[in-house]
Amino acid sequence: MLRRIRSYYTKKLTENEELRSKLPPFTIDQQYNVYYITKLTSRTTMDYLINIISSTTTIIVDTETDDQSHEPALIQIKPVVQPPATLPVILLEALWLPSSTSSHRKKVEQLCAAVFCTKNTIYGWGDVRKELRQFRHHDLFSTSNIIEPVDVQKEYRRYYNEKHPHEQRCPSRYQDTDDAATFTLNAPDDDIDLDPHADHVACTCPFRPYKDPKNVTAWSLQKGIKYEFNQFLDKKLTRSDWRGGIDRELGTWEFPDRRIRDDQRQIRRDLQQYAINDVLAVLAIIRERDRYKQLNNRRKVSTINLAPSPPEQLMDYENPPEAKLQPQQRISALVCESISITGMEMSRIVHVDEPLVSVLPSHCLKTQVPTRPKRLRRKPRRRSEKSRLNSNKKASKRHRKTDFKYELVKPIDPQFHPTQVRRIRHSLNLKYRRIIIKDNRLCIGLKNEESREGFNRRIPPFLFTAEHYRQLNGPPQTSPHPQELPKPLELPDQQ
Numbered sequence: 001m002l003r004r005i006r007s008y009y010t011k012k013l014t015e016n017e018e019l020r021s022k023l024p025p026f027t028i029d030q031q032y033n034v035y036y037i038t039k040l041t042s043r044t045t046m047d048y049l050i051n052i053i054s055s056t057t058t059i060i061v062d063t064e065t066d067d068q069s070h071e072p073a074l075i076q077i078k079p080v081v082q083p084p085a086t087l088p089v090i091l092l093e094a095l096w097l098p099s100s101t102s103s104h105r106k107k108v109e110q111l112c113a114a115v116f117c118t119k120n121t122i123y124g125w126g127d128v129r130k131e132l133r134q135f136r137h138h139d140l141f142s143t144s145n146i147i148e149p150v151d152v153q154k155e156y157r158r159y160y161n162e163k164h165p166h167e168q169r170c171p172s173r174y175q176d177t178d179d180a181a182t183f184t185l186n187a188p189d190d191d192i193d194l195d196p197h198a199d200h201v202a203c204t205c206p207f208r209p210y211k212d213p214k215n216v217t218a219w220s221l222q223k224g225i226k227y228e229f230n231q232f233l234d235k236k237l238t239r240s241d242w243r244g245g246i247d248r249e250l251g252t253w254e255f256p257d258r259r260i261r262d263d264q265r266q267i268r269r270d271l272q273q274y275a276i277n278d279v280l281a282v283l284a285i286i287r288e289r290d291r292y293k294q295l296n297n298r299r300k301v302s303t304i305n306l307a308p309s310p311p312e313q314l315m316d317y318e319n320p321p322e323a324k325l326q327p328q329q330r331i332s333a334l335v336c337e338s339i340s341i342t343g344m345e346m347s348r349i350v351h352v353d354e355p356l357v358s359v360l361p362s363h364c365l366k367t368q369v370p371t372r373p374k375r376l377r378r379k380p381r382r383r384s385e386k387s388r389l390n391s392n393k394k395a396s397k398r399h400r401k402t403d404f405k406y407e408l409v410k411p412i413d414p415q416f417h418p419t420q421v422r423r424i425r426h427s428l429n430l431k432y433r434r435i436i437i438k439d440n441r442l443c444i445g446l447k448n449e450e451s452r453e454g455f456n457r458r459i460p461p462f463l464f465t466a467e468h469y470r471q472l473n474g475p476p477q478t479s480p481h482p483q484e485l486p487k488p489l490e491l492p493d494q495q
Contacts, residue, residue: 009239019222023232026225033086034272036247037108038096046107052088053079053114060123060286061115062278063131066243071095072134073242077115078279079432080286087283089276094138095243096250112141122149125221125282152282154216156224159289161197164207172200225281228288229277233281237274246271403434403445406452412442412464420472421464 014470033040035049035070055061060078065071077090092112098104122128128149136143166173173196199213209227210218226234246268383391412421418437425435432455433444442464446452462468 012238015237016222016234019226019232020234023226023230026150026229026231026233026277028087028284030083030087032089032276032280034276035088035090037090037092037111037245038245038250039098039104040247040249041108042108046111048115049090049164050111052081053111056080057120057121058281059115059120060279061128061132062124062282063134064242064275065134065241066241067239068241069243071243074246074275075135076275076279078283079115080283087280089279091246091272093245093247093277094135094140096245097138097140100139109140112443113151116141116143116145118145118147122146122212123152123282123286124149124277125151125153126217127151134272152286153219153221156285156289157199157210157219158195158197159292160219160224160227161195161199161208163292164205166198166200166203166206169289170205171202221278221281222283228285231317233277234274237271240271240274242271244268246275295466386462404443406446406448408444408446408452408455410442410444410459410464412437412440413466413469414440415466415469415473416464424463 035045037046056079058080060076060080062076063072064074064076066073073093073095075092075094077092079088081087092108097108109471116122116132124131128151129143129146130139132143132146135141199208199211199214201211204212209223212218220235222233222235225231231495247267248265253261255261255264416437421435421437421442425432431451432444432446436443446453446455
């Protein structure tokens with residue numbers, strides 16, 4: 001497990017450096033000031049920040065956890081103010097706050113109460129409430145006051161797909177014409193509105209990096225900045241020592257050695273910029289999304305109105321005011337009258353200026369709009385117990401070939417119990433892939449040839465022999481008391 005985590009992190013670092021060499025660094029066209037909340041922060045500064053927070057209802061929040069101790073260490077808070085005001089970025093270092101008994105701590109709790117109150121909308125890249133629960137033991141705020149936080153990561157997925165729809169030749173736009181075929185929706189629960197722009201496993205569009213509609217958290221913040229602004233958001237410092245005190249006023253960077261002192265000061269500058277960019281990047285994406293929505297709404301308003309009419313003027317399918325309709329709308333109304341309409345459809349009321357496609361029932365249209373492909377629903381196959389056992393045996397044989405590619409075989413006395421063998425090998429602290437006992441032989445699977453040679457050198461020749469068994473257990477005991485546990489062996493010195 002640890003090996004897979006390290007491999008994944010190494011791959012991410014490689015991708016990070018490749019983006020660094022190709023794209024310009026992330027920037028935002030608005031100035032910002034950084035304010036630290038630690039035991040050294042003055043009351044005047046905190047009062048000033050509380051006033052700023054009270055003047056807005058939109059807050060962007062992110063957190064950082066120390067890589068070594070896995071302890072939550074930093075909360076980034078970004079109250080959203082409109083340009084040209086300077087953006088305040090608050091960095092709360094949870095491990096460097098005043099003691100819980102000091103009066104200065106009350107002011108910090110007051111600031112947190114102003115941030116996490118019911119009137120504010122909390123934005124974050126991911127599940128903000130889940131991240132903030134890690135700070136509960138500090139008693140700074142209550143997560144119950146965070147009502148309906150906004151997960152920008154999920155919203156960005158929808159926004160990007162709407163902004164970049166599927167190509168005309170993309171297989172995800174087409175479906176079979178057989179209406180009798182049943183299909184299941186290959187989309188997450190938040191796409192039950194049949195979004196035609198949603199991700200699809202059959203998508204071939206090169207500008208849409210993710211295809212799996214079930215993976216709602218696929219978009220990373222770094223990739224969002226890359227595709228949205230063609231800029232590079234540095235994520236090299238994700239796994240860092242965040243508990244060391246980033247605020248340079250704390251003096252944790254001051255060492256007698258000048259070289260070490262300069263390095264530590266630069267590390268804290270880089271960590272500060274990383275923490276700031278994390279919340280500013282979310283702000284940039286939110287603003288770009290809102291700008292796109294406003295422009296899209298203007299386009300809809302300018303194209304929808306076929307015949308302007310008062311908003312209170314309504315029509316129904318039974319008695320349309322044909323005298324006031326345009327010729328094309330009058331024809332559509334006559335077509336609707338000639339169609340058998342259910343009671344539910346007769347009670348539907350629509351605006352006169354609503355597009356004709358939305359007014360007509362779906363079976364009135366002569367041309368079909370390309371939609372997402374149908375997927376046949378397959379019934380889950382119930383496997384018998386015998387079939388499941390056979391499948392497990394085949395899988396075991398397949399894995400055994402890999403586990404015992406480099407094998408070391410030693411004879412073992414049949415008196416040894418598997419539990420006793422397990423205790424002995426644990427006491428030797430030897431690394432292996434798999435060990436089995438078969439036909440008075442101890443088969444040890446190793447990773448490579450070097451491991452086999454080293455393993456053979458480190459195992460004493462008398463191990464698991466009859467003499468070894470007598471040394472551990474002695475002569476047969478007649479007493480009903482249990483035997484003593486075997487003593488760990490001392491390994492020979494490695495040459």
